[in-house]
Amino acid sequence: MSAATDPATLLLKRLQRLLRWRLWAQEKLQLTDWQVTLLWAALAGFLGSLSSLIFSALAEGVHEVMTGSSAGVVESMRHLPWWGCLLVPMLGGAAAGLVLHYGQHLTRAQSSTDYMEAIAIGNGRIPVRASLVKSTAALFSIGSGGSIGREGPMVQLAAVVASMLGRWRLFTGPQLRLLVACGASAGIASAYNAPIAGSFFVAEIILGSIAMESLGPLAVSAVVATLTIRVLTSAQVMYHVPAFQLNSAWEMGPYVGLGLVMGSLAPAFLRSLRQSEEFFLALRLPLVARLALGGLAVGVMAINVPQVCGNGYSVVVQILNGPVVWKVLLGVFACKWLATMASFGSGAPGGVFTPSLFMGASAGYLFGAAVHAVWPSGAVNPGAFALVGMGAFLAAASRAPVMAIILLFEMTLSYDIILPLMLCSVIAYYTAKGIQGGSLYSEALRRKAAAEPVPVLPVGQVEDLMQAHPPVLASTARFAEIAQRFLSVRVNNLYVCAEGGRFLGAVSLHDIKPYLGDLDLAELVIARDILHEDFPRIGPQQSLSDALGLFLAHPVERLPVVDPATGTLLGSLPKTELLLALVEKRRQTVG
Amino acid sequence: MDLPSQLLANPDALILDLVANSREAVLCRLHEQLAGCPGVKDAPAFLHSLRERAMLAPVCIAPDVALPHARTAAVNRVVLGVARLAVPGVGFDAEHPQVRLVFMVGTPQASVEDHLLAVAAITRLLQPEGRRAGLLAARTEAEFRALLARGSQR
Numbered sequence: 001m002s003a004a005t006d007p008a009t010l011l012l013k014r015l016q017r018l019l020r021w022r023l024w025a026q027e028k029l030q031l032t033d034w035q036v037t038l039l040w041a042a043l044a045g046f047l048g049s050l051s052s053l054i055f056s057a058l059a060e061g062v063h064e065v066m067t068g069s070s071a072g073v074v075e076s077m078r079h080l081p082w083w084g085c086l087l088v089p090m091l092g093g094a095a096a097g098l099v100l101h102y103g104q105h106l107t108r109a110q111s112s113t114d115y116m117e118a119i120a121i122g123n124g125r126i127p128v129r130a131s132l133v134k135s136t137a138a139l140f141s142i143g144s145g146g147s148i149g150r151e152g153p154m155v156q157l158a159a160v161v162a163s164m165l166g167r168w169r170l171f172t173g174p175q176l177r178l179l180v181a182c183g184a185s186a187g188i189a190s191a192y193n194a195p196i197a198g199s200f201f202v203a204e205i206i207l208g209s210i211a212m213e214s215l216g217p218l219a220v221s222a223v224v225a226t227l228t229i230r231v232l233t234s235a236q237v238m239y240h241v242p243a244f245q246l247n248s249a250w251e252m253g254p255y256v257g258l259g260l261v262m263g264s265l266a267p268a269f270l271r272s273l274r275q276s277e278e279f280f281l282a283l284r285l286p287l288v289a290r291l292a293l294g295g296l297a298v299g300v301m302a303i304n305v306p307q308v309c310g311n312g313y314s315v316v317v318q319i320l321n322g323p324v325v326w327k328v329l330l331g332v333f334a335c336k337w338l339a340t341m342a343s344f345g346s347g348a349p350g351g352v353f354t355p356s357l358f359m360g361a362s363a364g365y366l367f368g369a370a371v372h373a374v375w376p377s378g379a380v381n382p383g384a385f386a387l388v389g390m391g392a393f394l395a396a397a398s399r400a401p402v403m404a405i406i407l408l409f410e411m412t413l414s415y416d417i418i419l420p421l422m423l424c425s426v427i428a429y430y431t432a433k434g435i436q437g438g439s440l441y442s443e444a445l446r447r448k449a450a451a452e453p454v455p456v457l458p459v460g461q462v463e464d465l466m467q468a469h470p471p472v473l474a475s476t477a478r479f480a481e482i483a484q485r486f487l488s489v490r491v492n493n494l495y496v497c498a499e500g501g502r503f504l505g506a507v508s509l510h511d512i513k514p515y516l517g518d519l520d521l522a523e524l525v526i527a528r529d530i531l532h533e534d535f536p537r538i539g540p541q542q543s544l545s546d547a548l549g550l551f552l553a554h555p556v557e558r559l560p561v562v563d564p565a566t567g568t569l570l571g572s573l574p575k576t577e578l579l580l581a582l583v584e585k586r587r588q589t590v591g
Numbered sequence: 592m593d594l595p596s597q598l599l600a601n602p603d604a605l606i607l608d609l610v611a612n613s614r615e616a617v618l619c620r621l622h623e624q625l626a627g628c629p630g631v632k633d634a635p636a637f638l639h640s641l642r643e644r645a646m647l648a649p650v651c652i653a654p655d656v657a658l659p660h661a662r663t664a665a666v667n668r669v670v671l672g673v674a675r676l677a678v679p680g681v682g683f684d685a686e687h688p689q690v691r692l693v694f695m696v697g698t699p700q701a702s703v704e705d706h707l708l709a710v711a712a713i714t715r716l717l718q719p720e721g722r723r724a725g726l727l728a729a730r731t732e733a734e735f736r737a738l739l740a741r742g743s744q745r
Contacts, residue, residue, distance in 0.1 A: 476647050513701050520652045520714035521707075529662060530645060530703050568709075 005487040013519060019483055020516040023509075029055045031490065033557065033576040034216070037175070041182040041217035044165055045224030048158030048186030051338045053232060055135060066092060073145050073310030077302050082384050084298040089309070093295025094145020096137040096348060097288030105134030115159030115184050115214050116441060124176030126163040133154060134349050141291070141348035146307035147298050147339035151348035152351020155187030155373075158225070162186075172467065174580035178217055181207060186225035187219040193235050197327030198222035204400040205441050213579050238411040241320045243382040245416050252420060254371045254378045258364060258385055259392055259424040263431020265395030266356075269337070273352065276345025287347070296347020301335045308332070308339035311351075312358030316390070319361045320412075322383040326369040333362040349541055356397050364389015386568070387417050388424045395425035396432035400440060404429075462547055462573055463540035465581055466561045470572035471496050473527045477503055479515075480522040482507055482530075493535065495560050495569055496527045504528075506535040539564040544578060551575050595712030600740040601723060604672035604695075609731055611676060614683045614690075618642070619630055625672040630697070636665035651687040652714055655680060656723065660696040662706050667710050669728045670697045675726065675735070691727055692717075716742035725744040 032041070060070070066088050069076040076591050077085055106129050115126055138153040142349065162183025165178040181202045189198030199218040207214050229235050246252075280290055301308045307315045315332065318324065340355045368385025371378050379385060395404035404425050409418060471489040473482060473496045485494055486509050493506040507527050515521050536554045538547050548561055558572045611617045618641060620657040626634035640663035642649070651657045657693035672695040680689035695715045698706035717723050722742060 478648070510705075511707060515707055515711050518711050520709060520715055520718075523648075524650065524652050524658060524714070525707070525710060526648045529644070529660070530707060532703060534701070 015557065017517070019480075019487070020302060022487055023223065023483065023513070032321075032479075033574060034394040037178070037217050037576070038220050039079070040165070040169070041221040042272035043219035044158075044162040045189070046181055046228055047161045047165065048183045048221070049190040049225035049228040049512075051157040051161050052154040052187055052190035052495060052540055055139070055157055056150065056154070059142045059150050059241055061137050062092075062139045063145075066144050067356065069487065070244040074306050074312050074314050075305035077145055077309045082303045083567060085306070086238060086296060087304040089144050089295035090292050092140045093291035093293070093346065093348060094288050095140040097134060097286075097291035098346075099137040100102035100291075100349070101287050103130070105555070106119070106130075106133065113502050115156050115163075123173050124166060124171070124178075126160045126180065128160060128164060129191050138349035141424065142310075142350055144160060144295060145298065145302065145345040146295060146348045146350060147308055147310070147312075147336065147355060147530070148348050149311040149349030149352060149354035150350065151188070151191040151311070151353050153349065154191045155351070158187030158190065159183040167369060172465065172577060174465070175278040175575055176578060178214060181214065182217050182221035185222045189225045190229050192411055193226060193229060193238050194407055194410035195219070195222035196224040197403055197410050198225070200403040200406055201400065202232040204403045210389055213576075218575045218581040239317060239320055239389060241412045242383065243416060244387060244414060246419060247380045250378070252423065254375075254385070254389060255420040255424045256427060256524075257371075257429025258367050258389060260431050261367055261394045262360060262363065262389055262392035262424065263428035264435060265359070267435045268430065269356070269359055269393075271399060272337070273344045275345075276341035278345075280345045281384055289457050290346050291348055294342045297342035297346075298339045303341050305332055305335040307336045309564060312336060314356060316358050316361045319386045320383055322381075322386075327364055329362055330366060333359070335368065336362070348370055350406060353394075353398075354393055356483065360390035360393025362389075368452045384561075386419060387412060387414065388420045389427055391421045392424040392428035396428040398432065399429065401425045403431040423538070435503050460544050461540070462542050462544065462561055463570075465544070465577040466481050466540060466571040467574055467577070468571040469493055470558070470560065472569065473507060473526040474499075475526070475531070477527040478523055479512065479525040482512060482527060483516055484491050486512075492557060494527075495533050495534075495535075495572070497569050501568045503537060503560055503567055505531040505533040507558070508529060535560065537562045538573060539578070540570055541554070544581060547573055548582065551578065598669060598671045598709060599712060599716060599742060600736075602671045602673045603630060603730065604674075604723075604734075605736070606672075606674040607729075608677045609674045611681055614645075614657075617674060617676065617690075617693055618645075618680050618695070620700055620740075621672045621674045623691060625670055625695065625697070628670060629640065630666050630668040630670040632667050633665040637661070639664055639696070641695065642713060643715060649686070651683050651685055651690060651716070653686055653723070655689055655691045655727075656694075656717060657683045657687065657690045657692070658694045658696065658710065658713055659711055660698070660706070662698045662700050662702070664700045666697040668699065669702070671695065671704060671713075673739070675729075692723065703737050724727055740744065 042466045063073065064070045067076040067080060069079060125425035135153045135157055141148055159180050162179045166179040171179060184200045185202045188201045189195045194342045199222045203209060203215050204216050285293065296310060317568060336358060340352060344352055365382050365386035368379045368382030372382055391404045391408035398404060405422055410422055443546060471485060471494055473485060473489060473494050475496050475498055492509045495506050496504045498504055507530055513528055537560045547559060558574050560575055563569045563570055596630055604621060606621060606624060609620060611620060622638045624632055631637055640661035644661040646654050650659045674693040678693045680691040682688040682704060683690045696709050698709060708715050728739055
């Protein structure tokens with residue numbers, strides 16, 4: 001103890017006060033692992049929305065170059081001569097094929113680019129070059145009027161950006177998968193201006209869980225993406241629809257029928273896409289020729305029915321705002337179905353999410369018109385059936401009724417339709433489930449999972465999720481040094497090791513907090529004096545359920561992983577990693 | 592009464608004007624006094640713990656104050672022994688050649704919080720201006736105890 005006026009003591013006191021204040025501030029403002037995850041999710045959402053905007057702008061540029069028109073896809077095709085209608089989709093398909101063909105040389109050794117696979121059965125790593133090649137090819141197939149959605153590549157790109165971000169930050173497997181899922185959520189939210197549906201799309205379809213551990217980051221990412229899109233563009237509600245209302249309770253009867261029809265139609269649509277894919281493969285054409293043929297098939301139909309081109313958005317707007325001549329719509333519906341089969345079957349890169357909305361809207365309208373013809377009061381407005389049909393078809397095709405209901409609501413902001421929409425979507429979902437086991441997405445995931453039977457997911461042992469090099473103290477570390485270490489690393493417990501790395505126990509921030517102002521303790525107390533020798537620990541070969549049991553019994557954020565034979569500290573197991581892995585495990589079990 | 596007040600108001604051992612010529616002699620003498628108290632269940636092991644701890648890092652908090660302390664399985668409650676050494680004091684290490692006040696603390700192995708509480712209470716006791724001088728100058732045991740008790744009530 002020195003005199004209070006000693007300059008060195010005064011300086012030490014000031015430093016100690018500063019240290020105490022910093023530690024207090026850090027403790028109060030300290031971000032938990034979950035909060036840090038949310039921040040990364042927000043960044044993934046922001047970057048994902050930017051990548052979506054860039055892709056969208058490039059696709060419009062390609063479209064303008066190929067058609068000489070900056071109008072919408074359908075409008076551009078309508079003004080092209082017959083040979084132009086044939087040539088543009090065919091050349092677009094050939095260009096996409098060439099990009100894919102020559103791109104293979106750059107990406108030969110790389111694995112699948114599918115973001116769903118990366119999240120659901122992969123390790124969260126999406127090959128960047130291969131994805132860029134695929135997206136570039138998609139620019140041509142979409143820009144040339146292929147009957148395919150641009151939303152798929154937009155989501156893919158957002159997921160790739162998230163994957164790159166996570167890899168740069170050296171995220172572990174579960175963290176990386178969650179971040180890629182956030183990217184996908186941002187992509188959907190950007191594409192449809194629908195943050196809730198974006199979150200639920202990934203949670204319900206890919207993760208198979210709406211646990212807050214995963215839904216929270218997905219929601220943050222989707223919100224940030226939507227806000228970015230709204231700030232940078234004039235994006236608003238996607239589909240402006242007239243006010244629909246349920247005129248009488250009797251109308252629910254036809255809606256039940258619509259649910260049954262959509263539940264039957266969606267599996268047929270999916271089956272036809274698969275058969276078309278098999279047909280094109282059976283032709284054994286070179287990739288470029290196959291895609292050109294797919295484009296040509298679309299072009300042939302586009303000569304008389306330009307509505308088959310693109311993702312069907314503009315036609316859906318027309319249907320919803322009606323009236324539409326049902327005979328014309330029937331023709332467009334049939335041609336669009338065939339065109340989507342041609343584009344998808346030939347392997348044109350793109351998505352079928354928005355084309356599915358078209359199928360639902362047109363089939364719903366036709367159903368409503370038919371009911372109206374025989375029972376006018378049972379279907380007063382066929383446009384309402386189109387809107388409900390979109391949701392029901394999507395629910396049946398994606399096997400994600402919650403997402404479908406939310407998406408429809410977000411895209412139209414029409415609350416009046418919510419009752420028939422919910423009923424119809426659920427009926428369609430169960431009908432489709434009864435007819436066919438798979439969905440628009442689960443089929444692809446199952447095929448890929450079967451092709452790669454060894455999961456990269458943790459196999460249930462602690463060492464699979466262990467993080468190496470946790471912050472460690474020597475047993476002789478002084479109190480001042482301990483406080484400094486708590487300042488520099490965001491943990492509540494610091495592990496103490498003997499020479500050679502033998503784990504001795506842990507020092508708790510909670511214990512030292514009241515004494516940070518005691519100058520005399522700075523040199524007097526060492527780590528060994530305040531060591532919790534009984535701190536819970538776990539072996540690398542122990543199961544994750546053992547770890548869960550320890551986390552339940554002890555309020556700690558991390559468990560030291562210790563070699564049971566030598567007592568050496570090998571790493572640490574964060575609780576967040578375990579919970580993410582358990583969420584995934586549960587999804588696998590349920591799936 | 593909280594733990595620091597209880598400890599300082601009634602130390603388990605108190606020796607005034609102890610004459611010793613080495614740190615080891617001081618530790619042994621004070622330990623002997625403590626060995627008989629009900630809180631110490633294994634006196635040799637307690638001494639061993641104190642020595643072991645003193646070898647790892649210095650235990651002095653001022654030129655004339657030492658605070659040998661250990662968390663050990665040899666005690667079943669916090670124990671405190673206090674000694675005032677006769678002039679000129681005893682060298683505990685190279686930097687503390689004339690230690691005159693010694694506070695020996697033993698805490699049960701599992702009681703990390705109590706250990707910090709006890710050690711911090713002693714350092715806080717000695718912080719006020721003139722407190723050490725008062726303890727060194729106390730003429731009787733009663734006066735010394737009174738100063739300890741007063742310090743615990745700050």
